Amino acid sequence: MRLFRWFSAGPIPAAYDLRRVGWQLLGDSHSSGPAEAHVVLGRPHDLPLVQWLSLAGANPAQRKWMMMLEVEESSERARMLRLGFGDALARGPTLEEIEARVLRLEQLAQSLPRYRIHGPIKLDLLAREAYVAGRAVGLHPREFALLWRLAETPGEAVSASELLYDVWRLSFRPETNSLAVHVSRLRTKLRTSGVDGMVETLVDGSYCLVARMQRPALATGSELSLDGLLRMGKEQALP
Numbered sequence: 745m746r747l748f749r750w751f752s753a754g755p756i757p758a759a760y761d762l763r764r765v766g767w768q769l770l771g772d773s774h775s776s777g778p779a780e781a782h783v784v785l786g787r788p789h790d791l792p793l794v795q796w797l798s799l800a801g802a803n804p805a806q807r808k809w810m811m812m813l814e815v816e817e818s819s820e821r822a823r824m825l826r827l828g829f830g831d832a833l834a835r836g837p838t839l840e841e842i843e844a845r846v847l848r849l850e851q852l853a854q855s856l857p858r859y860r861i862h863g864p865i866k867l868d869l870l871a872r873e874a875y876v877a878g879r880a881v882g883l884h885p886r887e888f889a890l891l892w893r894l895a896e897t898p899g900e901a902v903s904a905s906e907l908l909y910d911v912w913r914l915s916f917r918p919e920t921n922s923l924a925v926h927v928s929r930l931r932t933k934l935r936t937s938g939v940d941g942m943v944e945t946l947v948d949g950s951y952c953l954v955a956r957m958q959r960p961a962l963a964t965g966s967e968l969s970l971d972g973l974l975r976m977g978k979e980q981a982l983p
Contacts (some may be wrong), residue, residue, distance in 0.1 A: 747782035752790040784810045808853040876937040887930040898953030
């Protein structure tokens with residue numbers, strides 16, 4: 745069964761309702777967890793500003809699964825594609841075309857690596873969670889995005905400016921200490937999970953994920969599933 749989700753307010757218009765061609769809507773008598781891959785459709789103009797900011801700043805792996813609908817301006821569609829959304833369409837395509845595009849989007853999104861393992865930590869890009877010895881760390885989406893970005897280049901310094909752009913899509917340094925606060929919270933959660941000293945602050949203010957970590961002696965448990973893939977409205981925008 746192919747799965748999809750609708751993130752905009754109100755019912756799905758018939759023109760976009762993939763249930764008419766055999767798909768199943770998540771949240772519609774379905775108990776799926778985040779481990780089940782699914783595409784996401786919605787109309788961005790329906791979203792409140794805070795939810796749109798969270799969506800635009802979401803992890804790139806999330807945006808690859810998302811199709812933006814009824815984006816009439818060509819420049820806006822181009823901007824959304826540059827932001828990494830899977831597709832952006834104006835009004836008018838048939839349900840047949842939408843399904844074909846969604847299938848292509850699904851294939852491209854599934855080509856991305858889902859997991860990244862660094863020492864005792866296993867990062868799950870789809871669930872947006874980190875696991876230590878099978879136990880969920882309980883990361884906020886921004887904390888996960890920070891850890892995932894640092895894990896791309898372990899042992900290498902990543903400047904505050906790079907993190908602000910890659911995680912928050914900001915090209916300037918805001919007059920807040922939100923980055924430092926998120927890093928501090930990330931360290932606290934890793935420490936509570938038995939992994940201390942993984943994220944270092946360098947003398948120039950940049951951050952680094954240590955190249956090698958020892959595995960802690962924790963009992964192995966089953967990984968917990970968190971329905972965090974689309975908590976876009978609950979994410980906090982950067983102050």
